[in-house]
Amino acid sequence: EPEVTQTPSHQVTQMGQEVILRCVPISNHLYFYWYRQILGQKVEFLVSFYNNEISEKSEIFDDQFSVERPDGSNFTLKIRSTKLEDSAMYFCASSVGQGSNQPQHFGDGTRLSIL
Amino acid sequence: GENVEQHPSTLSVQEGDSAVIKCTYSDSASNYFPWYKQELGKRPQLIIDIRSNVGEKKDQRIAVTLNKTAKHFSLHITETQPEDSAVYFCAAPRNKLVFGAGTILRVKS
Numbered sequence: 001e002p003e004v005t006q007t008p009s010h011q012v013t014q015m016g017q018e019v020i021l022r023c024v025p026i027s028n029h030l031y032f033y034w035y036r037q038i039l040g041q042k043v044e045f046l047v048s049f050y051n052n053e054i055s056e057k058s059e060i061f062d063d064q065f066s067v068e069r070p071d072g073s074n075f076t077l078k079i080r081s082t083k084l085e086d087s088a089m090y091f092c093a094s095s096v097g098q099g100s101n102q103p104q105h106f107g108d109g110t111r112l113s114i115l
Numbered sequence: 116g117e118n119v120e121q122h123p124s125t126l127s128v129q130e131g132d133s134a135v136i137k138c139t140y141s142d143s144a145s146n147y148f149p150w151y152k153q154e155l156g157k158r159p160q161l162i163i164d165i166r167s168n169v170g171e172k173k174d175q176r177i178a179v180t181l182n183k184t185a186k187h188f189s190l191h192i193t194e195t196q197p198e199d200s201a202v203y204f205c206a207a208p209r210n211k212l213v214f215g216a217g218t219i220l221r222v223k224s
Contacts, residue, residue: 033211033212035212042204042214042215042216042217043159043204043212043214044214045211045212045213048210048211055210056210056211058211091158091159093212098210100145100146100147100208100209100210101146101147101166101208102147103149103161103164104149104161104208104212105161106151106158106159106160107158108157108158109157109158
């Protein structure tokens, strides 16, 4: 069964540094998402992406965050200047159609630790 | 925006018993309701979903019921097993997934 893959599985970064999290969505999916989960809390939406542009973003997704689909397979989340409170699990997800009525499939996540 | 409330926050059952988790949502335009299971340190995994044109859907030991009038939907797990122990999240998508707070299910053997 095709899966969403994410790299790295764990990223440790100094506060203030830039970090890029990578995702390869399922190949025939057209909608891509980033979510984050702070330890012990629920999964929170960050951003959705379709047709090479952001379709929706949450208030968490401020100017420090950006997303990109640099080629036909990768989907990246960049945090420009990391803060301690960015420490969380970051999940990428993808769906065939719009997430309002199509299943979203999640990757295994990247655990981001900011020191 | 969409608001999803999930109850209970924790649920302990004896192996073999049934477990029921309930969610309510606020946006009457929502028409697709997935349930995710998340084991410790792992990804949320879609286990069952329902669309608003049906009231119930079953897949082996798990079922989901939907009451659109009351705006709530429930996850039912029968004959629970220790491997059902996990955190379960409901969601009410509006393009993005709006998750409930999660239910920690513990199945005691």
